[in-house]
Amino acid sequence: MISTLSPQKPVLISDAPLVALLLKNRVCAGFPSPAEDLGAQRIDLTQLLVTHPQATYFLRASGQSMIEAGIFDGDILVVDRAIKPRHGHIVIAILDGDFTVKQLHQRQGRIKLKAANPTFAEIVPKDGQTIEIWGVVTATIKQLLS
Amino acid sequence: MYALVDCNNFYASCERVFRPSLRGIPVVVLSNNDGACVARSDEAKNLGIKMGEPWFKVRHLAESHGLVALSANFALYGDISDRVMSLAAGLGVKTEIYSIDECFVTVDGIPGDLVARAHKIRARILQWVGIPCGIGIGPTKTLAKLANHVAKSAERKPGSYPVHLAQVCDLSGLTPPELESVMAATEINEVWGIGRQLTKQLNESGITTVLELVRLDPAMVRARWSVILERTVRELQGTSCIAFDDAPSPKQEIACTRSFGHPVTELRELNEAVTEFASRGAVKLRKQGSQAGQVMVFIRTSPFRKDTQYSRCITVPLRRPSADTAAIVGAALSGLRAIYKPGFKYAKAGVMLLDLQSDTVQQTELDFEEDAGPDRGRLMASLDELNHRYGRGTVLMASAGLAGDRRVWSMKQERRTPGYTTCWAEIPVARA
Numbered sequence: 041m042i043s044t045l046s047p048q049k050p051v052l053i054s055d056a057p058l059v060a061l062l063l064k065n066r067v068c069a070g071f072p073s074p075a076e077d078l079g080a081q082r083i084d085l086t087q088l089l090v091t092h093p094q095a096t097y098f099l100r101a102s103g104q105s106m107i108e109a110g111i112f113d114g115d116i117l118v119v120d121r122a123i124k125p126r127h128g129h130i131v132i133a134i135l136d137g138d139f140t141v142k143q144l145h146q147r148q149g150r151i152k153l154k155a156a157n158p159t160f161a162e163i164v165p166k167d168g169q170t171i172e173i174w175g176v177v178t179a180t181i182k183q184l185l186s
Numbered sequence: 187m188y189a190l191v192d193c194n195n196f197y198a199s200c201e202r203v204f205r206p207s208l209r210g211i212p213v214v215v216l217s218n219n220d221g222a223c224v225a226r227s228d229e230a231k232n233l234g235i236k237m238g239e240p241w242f243k244v245r246h247l248a249e250s251h252g253l254v255a256l257s258a259n260f261a262l263y264g265d266i267s268d269r270v271m272s273l274a275a276g277l278g279v280k281t282e283i284y285s286i287d288e289c290f291v292t293v294d295g296i297p298g299d300l301v302a303r304a305h306k307i308r309a310r311i312l313q314w315v316g317i318p319c320g321i322g323i324g325p326t327k328t329l330a331k332l333a334n335h336v337a338k339s340a341e342r343k344p345g346s347y348p349v350h351l352a353q354v355c356d357l358s359g360l361t362p363p364e365l366e367s368v369m370a371a372t373e374i375n376e377v378w379g380i381g382r383q384l385t386k387q388l389n390e391s392g393i394t395t396v397l398e399l400v401r402l403d404p405a406m407v408r409a410r411w412s413v414i415l416e417r418t419v420r421e422l423q424g425t426s427c428i429a430f431d432d433a434p435s436p437k438q439e440i441a442c443t444r445s446f447g448h449p450v451t452e453l454r455e456l457n458e459a460v461t462e463f464a465s466r467g468a469v470k471l472r473k474q475g476s477q478a479g480q481v482m483v484f485i486r487t488s489p490f491r492k493d494t495q496y497s498r499c500i501t502v503p504l505r506r507p508s509a510d511t512a513a514i515v516g517a518a519l520s521g522l523r524a525i526y527k528p529g530f531k532y533a534k535a536g537v538m539l540l541d542l543q544s545d546t547v548q549q550t551e552l553d554f555e556e557d558a559g560p561d562r563g564r565l566m567a568s569l570d571e572l573n574h575r576y577g578r579g580t581v582l583m584a585s586a587g588l589a590g591d592r593r594v595w596s597m598k599q600e601r602r603t604p605g606y607t608t609c610w611a612e613i614p615v616a617r618a
Contacts, residue, residue, distance in 0.1 A: 094269040095314035097607060103618035111618055122314045132616050137207025139616040174206070 089179050095122035097175065099132060101141055106130070109143065109156035115182050117141060119175035130177040135163065141177060187358065188330040189291045189304060191274040191311075193319040194338065196287035197225035200266045201256055203316035204606045204614045212251060216241050217258040220600060221445070224258060228342060257602035265607045269315045277307045277321075288334075290327060304354040323356035327428045328421035331378040332396065333357045336368055347371060369397035379418050387411070396422065440478075442467045443536025449488070450532045456485060456522060458587035463537040464518035465583055468511040469573075471539055472566060477507035479541030481514055483521035488533035496532075498525040507543055510562050511569065514539065515583050 090096045099117045109130060111117070117132070125131050127146040132139050133153055142153035142163065151171055153163040165171050193199060197215040202208045212229035216222065223230075223239050233251055235244050247253040267286045275281045278293035293300060304321040312318050320341065322334025333355040340352035347355075347368060357365060374396055375385040393399055400422045408416035417427045442463035450456060460483060471478055481504065486497035502521040504513060518537050572581045579586075604612035 092314065094273050098610075098613045099616045100613050101618040102615045106618040113618070116613070117616060121316065122310075134206045135617075137205075137209075139206070139614060141616040141618050172206075 089118050089181075090120075091178070092120055092122035095175075096120050099139060099141075101180070105155040105157045105160040106141055106143075107157050111141065111156070111177075111180055112182070115180045117177045118179040118181065120178045121175040123176040123178070125173040125176050132174040132177065134172045134174055139174060144173065187293045187300075187323065187325055188327050189277055189293050189300075190284075190288060190322045190327070190330040190334045191270075191277065191291065191307075191319055192288040192322070192334050192338070193270060193317050195225060195227050196267075196317070197258060197263055198227040198230070199317050200263050201259070201603055202227075203266070205603070208254060212247070212253045214241075214244070214253065214255050215258050216255055216601065220255075220257055223255075255601055257600060259603050259605070261605050261608040262603065266315060266317060270311055270317055270319070273311050273314060274307065274319075276310075277304060290330065293323065301354055301356050301359060304356070308353060321354045323354070323358065325358050325424045326421040326426045328378045328418060329357050329424065332372065332376065332422070335372070335376050366397055369400055370395050372396040374399050377418060377422065379414065384411075384415065439542065440467045440470045440539040441536060442470075443484075443534065443538075445534045446532065449491075450535075451528070451530065453523070453526050453528070455587075456526060456532060456535060457519060457585050459535050460518050460522050460537060461515050461583050461586040463535065464515040465511050465586065467537050467539045468509060468514045468566075469570060471509045471514075471542070472570060475545050476542040477509045477545045478514060478539035479504055479507045479543065480539075481517040481521065482538040482540055483518050483525065483536070484538075485522065485525060485532050485535045487530050491531065491533070493531050496527060496530040498527075500525045501540065503541075507541070509545060510566060511583065512562075515585065519585065 086093075097119050099119055101111050101115045101117055102113060104113060106112075111130070119132050123129075125144055127144060129144050130141065131144045131153075132141055133144075134140075135153075140153070140163075143156060145152045145154050145162075151165065153171060155162065163171070198208075198213045201213060201215065208227075210229065211227075212233050212235075213227040214223040214230050214235060215225040217224040220241060222241060223235055223237065223244065226235050226237070230253065233244075233247055233253065235247070235253075241255060244253065245255075248255065263286060270287075271281065271283055271289055274289055274291060278291040278296055280292045282290045284290055296303065300323060304323065308319060308321055320334050320337040322330045322332065322337050324330040324333045336347050336351050336357070337353055337355035340347040340349060340355065348364075351368070357368070360368065373385075373394060374380050374388055375382070377396060377399065380388070388394075388399070393402070399419060402419055404416045404419050404423075407419050420427050444459070444463065446459070450459070464481065467478075480501050482499060482501045484497070484499035487493055487495050489495065500521040502517040504517055508514065522535075569581055573579065604614075606612060606614050
């Protein structure tokens with residue numbers, strides 16, 4: 041069984057969550073249950089998709105500019121704000137007060153946002169203009185039936 | 187040592203996480219039928235909008251200054267609060283959530299530079315969740331509160347305090363002259379627990395700054411004012427008097443009151459509203475493991491309208507203390523029937539559960555009357571479980587009516603933002 045220490049316990053803020061393994065060392069009499077050592081929990085999608093629960097938000101993509109990155113109109117984006125945006129990340133950027141999803145290009149101190157669809161132009165900030173990155177897209181969820 | 191983590195303009199900040207276009211624009215959040223401002227962005231504060239100001243009085247600023255008003259979206263604020271609190275807990279050992287946007291953390295025995303650590307946590311809350319906050323640190327809760335005020339003011343109004351105290355302020359790290367000048371620059375109404383009345387009384391005695399207050403003799407303060415002010419003075423002097431509250435004690439009363447979206451005249455509609463309020467109260471009651479001895483019901487017209495006014499309240503004692511929805515709704519409805527008069531435009535109704543006691547202590551009595559009936563605890567537990575699993579209002583008392591949000595008395599919330607983090611159909615959209 042895995043148990044995470046409660047958030048009230050002091051943990052160095054540079055450290056990842058502490059995980060302690062509780063070993064079962066009980067001595068039992070009688071016929072042992074074949075399931076005794078498994079002690080597993082059913083797999084949970086959020087375990088796979090969400091690394092930083094406090095920093096994770098879901099957004100919905102709207103439009104065609106990212107189809108070559110596998111992001112289609114209506115897909116759900118898993119966005120993690122705890123990750124430092126780097127070159128090549130798919131990011132949520134703030135553009136004219138709205139959210140946009142694009143690929144971040146960061147070379148020689150210059151930043152631009154690229155679409156993953158040749159029919160869309162890339163977004164290059166003008167002099168003195170800054171692009172704000174709101175979060176990094178870590179996964180997409182594509183529902184085939186809903 | 188205590189740290190107080192307090193979010194800046196919390197409701198407005200929550201809205202701005204998902205509406206970046208609201209940054210730099212005056213924003214107010216309205217509550218209670220879009221009636222009054224319950225949160226203001228800095229820009230809105232700078233326009234002179236006061237806390238609790240009725241919306242109709244500041245509505246003109248929307249045209250002239252681009253003021254944006256939003257209905258309170260408590261589902262969103264609750265989720266964001268939860269995220270903030272769990273990150274704030276990383277600051278120290280124990281946390282006490284004081285309100286939706288602030289919590290105390292005990293920071294005794296934390297190694298290293300506490301101020302640097304607090305700055306890191308603050309930056310993390312801003313980066314991860316998107317909410318700016320201030321952190322105040324001090325040897326007592328009152329000093330931590332004061333430190334928080336300093337941290338926020340130093341950031342919002344440059345020049346009010348030394349600039350290095352902005353965002354995070356540790357009063358215990360200041361030299362005595364520094365601490366004195368901070369206290370001399372702070373008016374007493376900023377002190378936790380000193381309200382308008384007390385401020386006036388103290389001012390009349392010539393005490394206007396925190397420095398003057400902290401220099402008073404506690405014994406004299408107790409003799410001349412009260413034990414409560416004495417406690418505040420001692421706390422300011424560094425003696426901890428307000429305990430850390432690990433498990434908040436169960437509420438002594440539970441209230442569910444609401445203003446209606448539209449005037450209500452019919453008893454049938456009031457019945458629905460009162461049933462709903464009483465049911466919600468009963469759920470809260472069971473959650474904290476209490477039973478109510480009395481049920482209070484009130485109805486009233488709007489004092490803001492020029493109609494004939496009517497306001498009545500009645501308290502119905504229960505035969506036996508109970509947490510049973512049917513018993514509480516029954517008492518509330520019989521109370522309502524007793525006070526209802528036709529011909530008025532009712533604007534507000536409410537149910538209060540009083541005389542609460544623990545459900546583990548039950549008084550038994552000689553059985554002179556009809557049987558108490560079978561134990562309905564399991565029925566109530568099932569009711570709560572169904573409503574928890576399938577959503578509030580899945581199973582309800584028939585007298586609550588079935589029209590849901592289309593009920594005549596439902597709240598008016600015309601400017602509510604989507605449930606960005608609580609409803610799949612309402613998550614924010616990113617343009618691709």
